[in-house]
Amino acid sequence: MIRLAGVRKQYADGTVAVGGLDLEVRRGELVALVGPSGCGKSTILRMVNRLIEPSGGSIEVDGTDVIEADGPTMRRGIGYVIQSGGLFPHRTVRDNVATVPRLVGWDKPRTAARVDELLGLVGLQPEVHGPRYPHELSGGQRQRVGVARALAVDPPVLLMDEPFGAVDPQVRDRLQLEFRRLQQRLGTTVLLVTHDIDEAVRIADRIAVLSVGGVLEQLDSPAVVLGAPATDFVADFVGADRGLRRLAVTPIREEDLVHPPTLQVGESTDRALQLLEESALDFAVVLDGTDLRGWVSQRALARGGTVGEVRRRFDDTVDVRDSLKTGFSEIVAHDAGWLPVLDGDRYVGVLTPETVHAALRRTLPDRAGSAARLAGSA
Numbered sequence: 356m357i358r359l360a361g362v363r364k365q366y367a368d369g370t371v372a373v374g375g376l377d378l379e380v381r382r383g384e385l386v387a388l389v390g391p392s393g394c395g396k397s398t399i400l401r402m403v404n405r406l407i408e409p410s411g412g413s414i415e416v417d418g419t420d421v422i423e424a425d426g427p428t429m430r431r432g433i434g435y436v437i438q439s440g441g442l443f444p445h446r447t448v449r450d451n452v453a454t455v456p457r458l459v460g461w462d463k464p465r466t467a468a469r470v471d472e473l474l475g476l477v478g479l480q481p482e483v484h485g486p487r488y489p490h491e492l493s494g495g496q497r498q499r500v501g502v503a504r505a506l507a508v509d510p511p512v513l514l515m516d517e518p519f520g521a522v523d524p525q526v527r528d529r530l531q532l533e534f535r536r537l538q539q540r541l542g543t544t545v546l547l548v549t550h551d552i553d554e555a556v557r558i559a560d561r562i563a564v565l566s567v568g569g570v571l572e573q574l575d576s577p578a579v580v581l582g583a584p585a586t587d588f589v590a591d592f593v594g595a596d597r598g599l600r601r602l603a604v605t606p607i608r609e610e611d612l613v614h615p616p617t618l619q620v621g622e623s624t625d626r627a628l629q630l631l632e633e634s635a636l637d638f639a640v641v642l643d644g645t646d647l648r649g650w651v652s653q654r655a656l657a658r659g660g661t662v663g664e665v666r667r668r669f670d671d672t673v674d675v676r677d678s679l680k681t682g683f684s685e686i687v688a689h690d691a692g693w694l695p696v697l698d699g700d701r702y703v704g705v706l707t708p709e710t711v712h713a714a715l716r717r718t719l720p721d722r723a724g725s726a727a728r729l730a731g732s733a
């Protein structure tokens with residue numbers, strides 16, 4: 356959807372902000388540009404919508420050569436969100452969001468309906484927030500309006516420069532996730548600049564790590580950038596705690612889980628003891644059909660009766676849709692060696708510290724793969 360080939364930018368004073376960049380963003384994808392201050396992130400973004408003229412190379416958006424196109428016309432088709440929202444201070448929220456629909460000639464009813472819809476989408480109330488001026492909103496609300504305005508004519512491409520930068524950390528987390536859901540629902544292609552690696556890890560499909568001069572050090576999924584940094588520069592940039600960050604982006608998979616023996620609540624403890632003796636483990640998971648009812652140890656089974664009578668309940672469970680970080684954190688919080696994982700009500704297996712380790716290894720490319728990646732980026 357966005358294709359940069361050999362793109363260069365040298366400013367008038369001789370500064371080479373971007374030295375020759377190849378980068379592709381797929382349709383519907385969210386790519387985050389990260390890197391230290393001054394590495395050329397904003398320059399790259401602003402060349403895509405021609406707020407800055409490239410000195411060389413080619414840029415295509417959805418197959419159209421951006422450099423050949425008429426700048427203002429093209430910009431109306433590309434949403435652009437900047438830090439603090441970049442709203443017009445003397446226009447109401449409604450008028451801000453209506454800017455582009457009016458420019459492209461939408462009639463009043465259509466524009467009004469779209470503004471209501473968009474304000475609702477970003478979690479604002481049209482009748483409450485619509486008539487206000489930007490200074491009558493909180494920083495987070497202003498940023499939501501900025502996003503709504505950028506989405507007004509449903510642009511296939513959205514460029515965002517530190518869009519959540521001006522919001523306090525708690526609101527930021529929520530806003531990022533809400534935006535991500537919206538972007539996935541609308542299928543918008545997004546190129547986003549941030550210097551917050553955690554933001555990139557949380558919401559991007561792929562992360563482009565840049566060093567000074569707009570040099571692309573690595574372009575890959577958050578899990579791979581964190582788990583297999585292509586260069587020392589990337590390893591340094593993503594930080595010493597990249598291992599912990601990876602836990603947050605690695606999903607729990609059924610195949611990574613341990614499967615101890617399972618018993619049904621109605622079974623006799625004699626039969627259960629027999630089963631446990633055949634297995635290497637001294638505990639079993641107790642189910643009623645596929646629903647989790649607790650667990651039993653060999654010692655408890657020695658008391659006799661049915662499995663249901665001697666079972667113990669779990670302090671906590673983990674959902675299969677949670678990240679390894681959530682799962683591991685629950686294990687630590689409950690001082691448990693293992694916790695059961697559920698898919699809705701259905702029991703699917705057991706998470707242990709060892710399975711966390713195995714899952715982290717699974718998400719890494721093999722050594723040959725990362726060697727090829729290194730050679731490719733050199």
Ligand SMILES: Nc1ncnc2c1ncn2[C@@H]1O[C@H](COP(=O)(O)OP(=O)(O)OP(=O)(O)O)[C@@H](O)[C@H]1O
Nearest residue numbers: 366368370372391392393394395396397398399550
């Ligand atoms: N108009 C300009 N004239 C000369 N040099 C410029 C101009 N704009 C930017 N630069 C330089 O180009 C380089 C890249 O700047 P850019 O703003 O793209 O970096 P960035 O990665 O977005 O930085 P930050 O994270 O600090 O916003 C920097 O060295 C900057 O000083």
